[in-house]
Amino acid sequence: MEKTKEPTFVYYFYKDSTLLRIPFFIKLILLVIISTMSLIYSNLAFLFGLSLIMLILIFITGFPLYNFKPLKFILVSIIIFSLFWLLFSNIPGDEVYLRFIWGTSISNLTLEKMFFAVGKWVTIVFGGLLFIITTSEKQLINFLENMGLPKRFILTVTIAFNTLAFFMEDIKNIEHSINSRNVRKKGFIWMIKRKYLLGNTLFLSNIKRIDSLYQSYLFRS
């Protein structure tokens, strides 16, 4: 018999997977410890060692990192972020490697600080990624309930998760319909206008749904 799978935020896991069965509370504490340690402890070997361990764990889970859409965004962000440090920071060091005409320079301390910052960032991102790969929304909601948070808050989060699924489906349909109408003009303004069409159509097509849902709750007091 084929094993059943359970969805986490971004991935499907086998139900008997050890990583999935780790209690939410422990995962959260580990995430907080990793994030805090990365921010406080400025040691390059520690930061990159920790990142490497988490990267290996992500690969062990079988998560297809290369197919993860936001990965491109994260990588480009890291490159631009490193360029910011190199081009615009002016930290005096023992050795100056390069001076720019706008007055800043690259010294040994610039490189050191840049690697610390990138190391902190990468560690925290991988920690967060490992957390969301191995956590399901059911675990999150159970945790919020066990914390004794108000019922209305738990319901709000549950509704948000439930509506998100059909909003994502709507987004695909609207994108398909925009493409089939051949709205393919290029340029920044058109890129923004396309997103406006997408977001506004999504909102307008769902506003009646939200209203009737709201009214049905009102009638039930």
Place this chain on the structure above:
Amino acid sequence: MKSNKNDLPSISFIIIGVIAGLVAVLDYIGVVGFPIGVFGVSAFYIGAAFYTAFAIWFRIKGLLAIYIGLLIGSLFSGTFTIFAFILALGNVFGAAIPALFFNKLGFNPELKRFRDYVAFVISATILQNIISATWVLTGFYLVGIMPAEAAFLASAGWIGGGIIVSLVIGIPLLKFTTPVIKKTTLIR
């Protein structure tokens, strides 16, 4: 189980929940955009214009929905870290400014008069972006993941992109969608 009347949730949770779901989707579309090198921040982040409208229409409910939605959105876009809390709060503070302008100072969100446009430009395009950018970038500088020298360029990317998005998306969104929203029972 015996039910207690006080345990019944307030009806607002339904609006907050659905809008939070919508914000999470908008955040997911927006964040996979054009990164400006600061963690989780994109220039031309289209979500900001929608958050302005949600804050104006739904007031405190809208602001709560934006915060919850942004945290949920970060779970799906792989950017769920401690910085996501700073980012979400920055967006909420920013969106609160136009909400205050339009709901407390008597401007019309349907943008019928010239002064409504002026209020929109001042609150939603200029002040909103300046406040969000200042809050988030200061937070990032204090936790040591952004050099002080990059603050000017990062702010320029955020505020410049934000102004374009607010003008291109925010104005038609408020002008043409507010009458539709007013016909529903969601705004009281």
